[in-house]
Amino acid sequence: MTSPAEEHRTVAGRFTELVRGAAPDAWDRPSPCPGWAARDVVRHLVEWLSGFLRSGAGVELPEGPSPDDDPVGAWQAHADAVQALLDDPATAGLMLKDRNVGELPVPAAITMFYTSDVFLHTWDLARATGQDERLDPQRCAVMLEGMLPMDAVLRASGHYGPRVEVPDDADPQTRLLAFSGRRP
Secondary structure (H helix, E strand, O other), X not given: OOOHHHHHHHHHHHHHHHHHHOOHHHOOOEOOOOOOEHHHHHHHHHHHHHHHHHHHXXXXXXOOOOOXXXXXXXXXXXXXXXXXXXXXXXXXXXXXXXXXXXXXXXXXXXXXXXXXXXXXXXXXXXXXXXXXXXXXXXXXXXXXXXXXXXXXHHHHHOOOOOOOOOOOOOOHHHHHHHHOOOOO
């Protein structure tokens, strides 16, 4: 099992490749997330974690440029800040308290909620910017297995669309995307 820092380094590293590989005119292209352009995928990831950590653990991530002005710079500053937080041994002792999830160590909360979100949104960014959409099949299978028992809770959260039907023998990526309401 990899550490939260290694998990983030791998998942955010792939997302970073896509951010850097996006053509300048790709940032306003629609993403698979209804109502979002490619830059909105970056905005979402940059903005929500900061508020989550601030309110739940008193952790302040340094701010980078706005995704409106510089989506590449915004993502890079954010990813670097999260990685520095996870690489800091003192972070292991920090606890996040949230009325919906209870109390968790900050590294575990980042892995469970944020790193998995980056992984799923990797496909959205790749699709929006016309880049390689392949996700790690093993990570897809593990993520789907963990999400299946929480189907009703995930749907009720409003963060996932209706499940899309796919053949039972579909590959792990297709099944994960369909489970999350995406049309692979």
